[in-house]
Structure formats: structure tokens, C-alpha cells
Amino acid sequence: MKRWLSKYSQQIFLFAAMMVICIVLTRKSEYFLTWRNIRNILEANSYRLILAIGMTFVIASGVMDLSAGAIVSMCGVIMAVVLHMEIPVPAAVLIGILSGMMFGIVNGLLIHYTGINFFILTLAVSGMLRGVSLIITDGKPITKFGQDFIYLGIGRIGELQLSVLAALFLVLISVPLMFHMKWGSYVLSLGGNREALVKSGIRTGFYRASVHAFLGVMAAVTAVIITARLNSAEPNAGMNMELDAITAVVMGGTSIKGGKASIAGTVLAVLILGVIRNGLTLMSVSSDYQQWITGFLLLVSVLISEIKVHKFRTLMK
Amino acid sequence: MLSAKTKEPIVEMKNVKKAFGYIQALEDMNFSAYAGEVTAIVGDNGSGKSTLIKILTGCLKPDEGEVWIKGRYFSSLTVKQSIKEGITAVYQDLALDNCKDCAGNIFLGRELVKHGIFLDHERMRRSTEELLLRLHISIPDITQPVERMSGGQRQALAIARAVYAGGDILIFDEPTSAMGVKETSRILKLFLELKAEGKSIILISHNLFQVFDISDRICVIHNGRFVDSFLTKDSSPQKLHELIVEKEEELSDETMAK
Numbered sequence: 001m002k003r004w005l006s007k008y009s010q011q012i013f014l015f016a017a018m019m020v021i022c023i024v025l026t027r028k029s030e031y032f033l034t035w036r037n038i039r040n041i042l043e044a045n046s047y048r049l050i051l052a053i054g055m056t057f058v059i060a061s062g063v064m065d066l067s068a069g070a071i072v073s074m075c076g077v078i079m080a081v082v083l084h085m086e087i088p089v090p091a092a093v094l095i096g097i098l099s100g101m102m103f104g105i106v107n108g109l110l111i112h113y114t115g116i117n118f119f120i121l122t123l124a125v126s127g128m129l130r131g132v133s134l135i136i137t138d139g140k141p142i143t144k145f146g147q148d149f150i151y152l153g154i155g156r157i158g159e160l161q162l163s164v165l166a167a168l169f170l171v172l173i174s175v176p177l178m179f180h181m182k183w184g185s186y187v188l189s190l191g192g193n194r195e196a197l198v199k200s201g202i203r204t205g206f207y208r209a210s211v212h213a214f215l216g217v218m219a220a221v222t223a224v225i226i227t228a229r230l231n232s233a234e235p236n237a238g239m240n241m242e243l244d245a246i247t248a249v250v251m252g253g254t255s256i257k258g259g260k261a262s263i264a265g266t267v268l269a270v271l272i273l274g275v276i277r278n279g280l281t282l283m284s285v286s287s288d289y290q291q292w293i294t295g296f297l298l299l300v301s302v303l304i305s306e307i308k309v310h311k312f313r314t315l316m317k
Numbered sequence: 318m319l320s321a322k323t324k325e326p327i328v329e330m331k332n333v334k335k336a337f338g339y340i341q342a343l344e345d346m347n348f349s350a351y352a353g354e355v356t357a358i359v360g361d362n363g364s365g366k367s368t369l370i371k372i373l374t375g376c377l378k379p380d381e382g383e384v385w386i387k388g389r390y391f392s393s394l395t396v397k398q399s400i401k402e403g404i405t406a407v408y409q410d411l412a413l414d415n416c417k418d419c420a421g422n423i424f425l426g427r428e429l430v431k432h433g434i435f436l437d438h439e440r441m442r443r444s445t446e447e448l449l450l451r452l453h454i455s456i457p458d459i460t461q462p463v464e465r466m467s468g469g470q471r472q473a474l475a476i477a478r479a480v481y482a483g484g485d486i487l488i489f490d491e492p493t494s495a496m497g498v499k500e501t502s503r504i505l506k507l508f509l510e511l512k513a514e515g516k517s518i519i520l521i522s523h524n525l526f527q528v529f530d531i532s533d534r535i536c537v538i539h540n541g542r543f544v545d546s547f548l549t550k551d552s553s554p555q556k557l558h559e560l561i562v563e564k565e566e567e568l569s570d571e572t573m574a575k
Contacts, residue, residue, distance in 0.1 A: 180435050192416035199412040200426030201396040259416030
């Protein structure tokens, strides 16, 4: 029991924090705890959760991908261009997803083979992709898609939007993928000790490329949801989305150095960030503060993570 | 000293060279290990011991020279080829994933699965327990991450992993450096048991008494070059120590002359 509490301390803390925030917001606004508002929170954060799940795998592998937001924008633009060529919706979505996967693979291979710091590398890729998005769109949104495509962003099955169901599905498959399959185990070892994999005869390049491909696919799914929901592909879409995703992943207890991950923690952290945003909106607080809070929470999460590592090392001495 | 060669080597390196930039780590290195024997590689720090074993395990490619394993020639090996040839190593850095538990490390790269795709955590945990018990390795809680274990426990785990891998050529690079006396003697006993099972062991150790306790053959290398190879029974720690010091002085004189 003690070990369980210690292992999941961050997730338990997050859950407790969310409960406290919910209680405070319920007292501040009678609208907060209504089904409509809860549904709003879920719908507004479903795509954020999808991107954060992808980022969880990448951070667990010991790196970060600062180009995730730019991949969202680029995939949205690619799908928009393809849809305007009157290509069927399933084919356009498939092209978007394959594009995301390809951008991820390129990121992964560059990180693996060039040895350039992943921050610089993915930042450079981000700049390039944003640039290409702006060139293709001439800086203007591409709008007006068919109802079939828009349905992917706002359609519902029962009470829940497709995006919420997609996020739920991806969360559910992520758990076995990360903790009960070889692929996830090797992704974690990439972050834990890459040398251990190399010396066990495992091709780390494949796992580096595939984990970034996974994030690329998640970014492309995010792009489908955003583009369909807005009925518009914008070159500036997904701006700072990688920051939100990294914040949620680190808040959720995934080690910033890699090797350890928590899917449940990421889900909880995305929900907390969503509830905070929703609460601030209900209290008519400017969205500028929301950005500030996201940055602040990232800083606090990294500090907590560092303190935990430092405390552990001190104990080991 | 008299060089000893009685049978065909299971591992042989001929005139192997390896440089890292301007630094020549190995220069015309010759090395042989024989089946069912413990061969110790002895040399000072920076003599090229670790480079030599990394070439054997496929972690490094030699610039020149030949590597022969069980009579098969390789210009260089990959890690996979080396594993396929039955070579297993315990590296000085142990190559453990500190975030994984004992089973996660022992089965890294050779995981047991159920239903074709899912890791069989339970079976791996049970097999790990049995393995550690068989090898008399005591780790109170095998489900904790390796980062929470002592240096000695980590070394013992790395050795257990090498034994589990089932190769017939086992390489140990300073395998007991973080262990206490009791643990060390248990591990040395294990090496002798492995030898009795017919395994070939290549041991790198700074501890000359340990080398004389368990090795059959000693290969001395110095400054990346082969110095001598002889049967352990034909030498003594004192003689070996003198040989190493003599080589160190020769190198020092050469440096002064330059």
C-alpha cells in the first residue's frame, strides 16, 4: 500500500487538486457542475489529450518534440488542400495522417542519426513547417469543407462528440501499448538507458523513428478535429499546443528525463488544465492569464520532478 | 614468460587496430580465449581492455584486423551477430535500464509474451525469481526499479542477465568492483560453476588475486598492445605485477625519449 501510494503520489495529488478546483469552481459558478459544461470541457480538451498522449510516449523516450504544434498546422493545411481537390474525405484524412506520420519519422531519424540536440532540431523543424504552411496558404485560412468532413469535428454518437470518443479510444489503447507490449517497453528504455537497448542488440533507430511517428499521427488526428470543427485550416493553428502537451505530460508524472510514464497522469493533467481554463472563462478572466498559468504549471511540475529526483539521489547516498 | 597454446581458440583476434581520432586504443592486438576456460585480460587503466571486449560484442567496429569466433571469420561484428554467436557480456557500466525492475532488465531484448503480442510480466517475474535463487543472488524486492538497488545488487543482476542469456562465451568487465567480500566470493564461485558447465569466460579485473583464483589463462595487454599470454599456473601475482610495472616503465621511457 505504502509503495503504491509512493508510486502514484503525483497522480493522487493531481486527482485531489482537481477535486479541490472543482469544489471551488462549483461554489463560484452554478453553471460549472452542469452536464453541458462538463461536456464542453471534454470536447474542448479532447484534441489536447490526443496530442498529449503522443507527447507522453516521446517524453518517456527521453526527448521532446517542439514541432508537434507545427505538425498539427501543416497536416490541417495538407488535408484542406487535398479536400479542395475534391478527393474523398477518407482519402484526405488518410493523406493527412500519413503526412503527420512522415513528419514524425523525419524528426525521429534526424534526432537519431545527427545527434543534434532535440530541442534545437525540433524547433528548427517547427519553424520550417510553419513557414511551409504559410507559403501554401499565403497566410490565409483555407475554409469551406463538405459536411462529411465537418462531421468529424462536431458529429456526436449519443451524447459524446466523436473527438471525445477518439480521445477515449486512444487513451485505452495507449495503456497496453506503453506498459504491456514490447514496443512501449523499448520506448521507455530509450529514455531509461538507450545503451542498454543497444547492447541488447535492439535497433534503437527504429524505436526513435516510430515513437515520433506515433506523435505525428496523434498530431494529424488533432489536425482533423480542429480543421473539421473550425471548418477552416489555418497556418497558425496549433500554436503553442506543444507547450500545453508538454505541461500536461510533465504534470502527469512522466519523467522529463524519460524512462517512466503515466498515461493516467497525462489524462488527469489535461483535465485539470481544461478545468482551470473553463473556470477562468466562467469567471471572465482574460485568456492571457490562461497562457501564463500553463507556463507557470509547467515550471512547477518540472521543479517537483527535479526535487523528487534530487530527494531520491540524496536518499540513495 | 612462456606463451601457452594448446588447442584451437574459441575466440581469436589477430592484429586488430582501433583508433578514436588521434588516440590509438588498440595497436596490432592479438588475443585468444579457449573453450571451457576462464581467460583473464589484465592491463593498466587505458590499456584497451574495454575496447577489446566492445569489439567482440559488436559495440565497436575494428579499423583493421581479424576476429575469429568458433572458427568463423568476421571483419567486424554487429551486436546481433555477436549475440547469435553466443557471446554475452557484462559491461563495466552494466548496461541496465535503471527505470525497469529486475525482470525488465533480465528479459530486455528477449521478452516473454502471451497471446503473441502482450508481455507476460508474471512469467518473467517468476523466472527471474527462480534464476536469482538458482544463482544465490539476494535481492530483497525484485519488483523495485534498478535505480533503487545498491551497486552490488546491480552488478549481480547484470551477471544474472548474462547467465540467463545462455551464451557459451561470457565476458565480464570488472564484474565485482562494487560488491562486498561475501557477494564477490559467491560470484566467483558462480564463474567456476559456469566453467564446469563448459562455458568460456573472459574476465577483465584489476584484482590480480581474483584473477589468479579463478583464471586458467592470463592475457596481458598494455597501451593497446598485446604483451603476453600464459597459463595462470605458470605465473604468480608477483610476476604479473612486475611485468605490468616493467611495461609501464618502458612506456614512460619511450615518452621521455620522444
